Amino acid sequence: MIEKFDSESAPTAPLDSLSDNDRASTSVANVSGDSTDIEKNEDDAQVNASSAAVTEEDPHPVKGIKWWLLLVAIYSTTFLYGLDNTIVADVQGSILDRFGEIEKLSWIGTGFPLGSVAVILPFGFAYGKFDNKWVYIMSIIIFETGSAICGGAPTMDALIVGRAIAGVGGAGQYLGVLNLITRFTTLRERSHYMGMTGLTWGAGTILGPVIGGAFADSSATWRWAFYINLVILAVFAPIYFIWLPAIPFVPEETFIGKFLAMDWTGIVLSAGIYTTWVMALTFGGSTYPWNSGKEIALWVVFGVLLIAFCIQQYTCLFTDRKRRIFPAQFLKRRTLVLCFICTNCAATAFFVIVYYLPIYFQFVHNDTGLESAVRLLPVVICFVVLAILAGTTMPYAGYYFPFYIVAGILIAIGGGLMYTVDETTSTSAIYGYSVLIGLGSGSVMQAAYSIGPAKVIPVYEDIPPVIGFINVAQIGGVVHSLAISGVIFQNYAFRYVSAAVKDLHLSAEQIRGAIAGTNSAVFDTMTPEQQSLAIGGIVQAMQKVYILIATAGALCVVCGVLMRREKLFMESSAGGA
Template identity: 40%
Template sequence: MEADTETINASTHSNHELSEEDKEKPTVADNSDDGKLRTEASEAPRLSAASDSDQNTQQPKDVITTRTLRGFKWFLAYSSLLSTVLFYALDSTIVADIQPSIIETLGETEKLPWIGVGIFLGALTVLPIGRAYGIFNVKWMFLSLVVLFELGSVVCGAAPTMNAFIVGRVIQGVGASGCYSGAITYISMTTTTRERPLYLSGIVATWSLGSVVGPVIGGAFAQSKATWRWAFYINLVVAAVTAPALILCLPNIDPAKELKLKEKLRTQDWIAMVIFLGGSTCIAMALTFGGTVYAFNSGQEIALWTVSGVLLIAFILITIYHPTVPRKDRLYPLHLMKSLELNILHYALFAAAGTMVTTLYYTPLLFQFTRNDGALMAGVRLLPFLGGMIFFSVLNGVLMPRLGYHMPWYVLGTALMLIGSSLMVTINTTTSEANIYGYTVLLGGGCGAYFTAGFSVVQSIVPVAELSNAISFMATGQTFGQIIVLSLGGSVFQNVAVKLITQTLPNVSAEDAIQLTTGTSSSAFEALSADHQSQVIEQLTRAIRDVFIVLVGTSGLGLIGSVFLSRRKMY
């Protein structure tokens, strides 16, 4: 089975100038039953901020007029793609409530935030991987990244030290982000514009399901004889089940089949990749280690921020003035930032992704402290959040293409996130479970209202040749949201918690105070008297509450930005 795509050559041979026009000439598609896809587009739609007079003009037509795969083969292909998204979702959150078990086995409590941040740091490769999907064989690259994810899972499961575990998490992140962006790329390449939002909503529904089931599965393993290590080994079982469909049903798409391997490799912006990933790592380390591993005014912390700044400047300069790489092949699609619309969509996804992972990590911890939940029950507490996210994501996928407008969904989503996070800032140890569930439903609904909408919207306002760039642009916003907001939240939690605990219990060292943040099952917590335990729980709850102040800020900015989105009918 082979699919030949001539115009889905996302970032290789054409570089359209941005304009204010929003027209596209008719597209011709020839789709055969064996999965071959042939498209011709004489002109792609341009980026547009669309004035009111443009709203009634002809909307961009599909690059393809019908899906290349149908029936049972499409079901298997689509299901297998969702299964790889499930990989990423499960392992992004599976550690949310088994962190105490991992720390108990591997030690090094000060590296606690890296248990969650590690996978998202690896996921920053979504930018170069997204670019690569526009030029290398999509199927074989996708399958290679699935294998890489499984390798990372094995490293995590067998890790003898915390450093080895973190390396495994980073490897998982590289593979998982490739699976995630690959699933979006495949769906974008094989569906029409009108049906695409519905199929992309399946990704966010799967993501939501996996993100919430992840802590439940992790908690179940942590409390069983299998131990937390099987929370990672289980990925091998899932991969074995889905491998036949991945290998046999996914279409074989080569966007630049006329280029040889060496020519394809030369199109990659290797220098920019090194600078981008190095700078991103330094920023994550500075945010995560500040105030816990390194003092804010320490030489190490200052050095991390300094190097981050230098590499950021270097990345901007090399993106603009790179002497050896053509503009169309440069790593970051800087030209997309000329569009206010795309910048708002990019930031909105940043805010939603940060809200989602922060809620997923700190809601179980809240219930572990205030309700003395075990790992399994703490994961179950996330089900209301799951319900809100899935309901609104499917509602968006069904209604947005029919109604045609995307702006209201962004206003609704960011408003719900702002309300939900503001309410979470009011919690204390006596806040009822029903209230907390209600707050998390609002947060989940806000994320789901537009989480994958951006991926389909940007494809309606960029040229066909910019498809891969647009997906990478959005996916980068999502990944940075997960890293920066979660890292910042982790830094706030640990710093505030240590400060409050040491003020309440002066005899507790800063090191023991950090260990107290891992949960009620830690040896440091169990050694306290009942009265001191109650005081610690109260202070930790206040620290968790402060984490959601970060979400108030990010969602508030998102709400302001969403008001300026285009009112143009997109579908």
């Protein structure tokens, strides 16, 4: 029986949670042409391993209605993780009205994925060593803490800190769901339950802008876009404590021993790299001049941390190969590196369009937050639908490289067309251009989660690290794309708007206030002609941002062409034909 290459099937099963039955009944046959590296000669052992059908015991921790309520409670955290990825796309204007500080706008978007990407690999290690129940609950508590800080934030800085904390908890929640579902389901039924993980994440991603926009336009205000997380998880809290069983890993080791065994040097260096990178980009040209001492210092610190991290991981300083935080061994695998790059490109394309399309409609069409959120539905729905369809059709096609080539072409065309968008472009044309981006990015965003584990089997201990490797690409793509697009937009918008309204002799702070939104105090002082010129400058700055999408698409095409012309099969012989 063919097990689908969907987004959350085999790859979510860490080594410690794979039963002997799972290992004996799962196989991957890689048929490649002239390959000469480590990826060859796996077929015979894997086919032999899957030759005998096995019967698995029912791993469900509870039965009947309790089982379904437990699933709903678990899936709610995946839904909220998807929700928080996009919910700020349509509340940015309201937040800027409250706090101002346009130069920190991109931090609202990057703070959440930045917190996530900094802890993905440590959480992956934790789920393989500690009791999964309490790691998962701890993640929920961290997420709730961050959401509460965001909802009650008195300043922009507090809001950014809250977003980062929520991102840390969100990453733990997401990885926790993948591990728990793997643990609680049989091999035969697992793909269906994992498919629900993708659906709930996708539903949250779709509804994020709509829910955020609705709160921003209501008397509840944008703060309830974050408080809603507290309400939903409070409802399910008793289920996590009562029906979620303890899942201890490596019980022979003490908690202190497992805690100290983590690669803390690598964890700290990795978090510092991402933080200084985003700070250098976000502050450059807005808070600090590019040639200022503070800006140069940020780039120097980033470079030093990056070099130190590479040396520490290569030499396994203060750690060992199995415990080091970054699975550097995958950098020698061509397919995995190319999948990493393509996943990053897909995340870049999708999140750039999701964050900047609402800004366009709010400026050009004077949309409310909710109205501009509704305009995002075509691209987000196409993204989710294609992610599901690609996961369904890829195993039947066998070859995966065509998916990446076609996806890259769609993204590149969509990004190129968005570059032509100005104030006169029809709404239907913009829908069509953005949908191409959604189709392309959706078709490959999750594919590597299946391809990666298929490439490392039968070395089962490499399955957890390869999932973390791809997850870093996905969440890292969000961080990089929002940080880079933010600095592009802020710097070009400032330049173009300054030139457009130079006769007004506005200060730099007033010009940044105009960029903050059409309902800013500075914008209200302009004549209709001056407002039109300012909007034209802002739209022109957005065109520069869309170059990032076109570039990501082109890079994805190149990587697809360089991939192996091989056919991957995933089989399961447990209880089915």
